[in-house]
Amino acid sequence: MGELFDLTGKVAIITGSSRGIGKAIAERMAEHGAKVVISSRKAGPCDEVAAAINEKHPGAAIAIPASISSKEDLQRLVDETTKQLGKIDIVVCNAATNPFFGPMSKITDDAFRKILDNNIIANNWLIQMAAPQMRERREGAVIIISSIGGLRGSTGIGAYNISKAADFQLARNLAVELGPDNVRVNCIAPGLVKTDFAKALWDTPEAEKRSSAGNPLRRLGEPD
Numbered sequence: 001m002g003e004l005f006d007l008t009g010k011v012a013i014i015t016g017s018s019r020g021i022g023k024a025i026a027e028r029m030a031e032h033g034a035k036v037v038i039s040s041r042k043a044g045p046c047d048e049v050a051a052a053i054n055e056k057h058p059g060a061a062i063a064i065p066a067s068i069s070s071k072e073d074l075q076r077l078v079d080e081t082t083k084q085l086g087k088i089d090i091v092v093c094n095a096a097t098n099p100f101f102g103p104m105s106k107i108t109d110d111a112f113r114k115i116l117d118n119n120i121i122a123n124n125w126l127i128q129m130a131a132p133q134m135r136e137r138r139e140g141a142v143i144i145i146s147s148i149g150g151l152r153g154s155t156g157i158g159a160y161n162i163s164k165a166a167d168f169q170l171a172r173n174l175a176v177e178l179g180p181d182n183v184r185v186n187c188i189a190p191g192l193v194k195t196d197f198a199k200a201l202w203d204t205p206e207a208e209k210r211s212s213a214g215n216p217l218r219r220l221g222e223p224d
């Protein structure tokens with residue numbers, strides 16, 4: 001029986017992996033033997049994370065910057081990963097956008113569309129680009145990082161929560177479509193984690209106390 005969580009020989013794309021949860025996922029996957037693709041919008045931070053991983057696990061990481069808002073960028077991400085590493089075994093759709101805090105009555109159409117496009121449609125784009133080779137090999141895994149917010153209403157991040165609720169259903173539907181070809185699709189819904197992305201919800205003692213009050217442990221999550 002192989003070692004639990006052994007990812008030796010697997011190739012994983014993790015979007016939004018230059019920081020926060022995505023970075024932690026990439027680091028742990030590399031630790032367990034995977035080749036990981038560090039991908040975020042800016043090349044510099046991607047290169048830095050890949051270099052740090054390679055210091056601990058030589059040859060485990062490459063950097064391919066891509067914007068989730070660009071279908072062309074995502075196709076290039078898939079094509080370049082396949083070219084450099086030979087295949088794609090795992091896709092982690094972690095990158096997301098939330099440009100608006102406030103009630104739904106105040107959100108602009110452009111901001112709402114950006115949230116829906118980047119947090120739902122972009123995930124489907126990337127999965128559909130990577131899925132054919134997984135289906136052909138009859139092996140693969142897709143992980144969509146949603147949020148506990150997808151299960152709750154909010155007066156401040158309602159639009160973001162709507163997009164994360166949709167990610168639950170995207171995972172359910174793609175699991176039904178891809179499952180017969182032995183491709184697994186799962187969705188993870190973290191609670192509030194202390195990342196730069198969620199900083200507005202915890203960056204003062206008062207905000208952190210308020211945000212952690214509903215948690216049984218009375219503390220926020222850490223990326224690791």
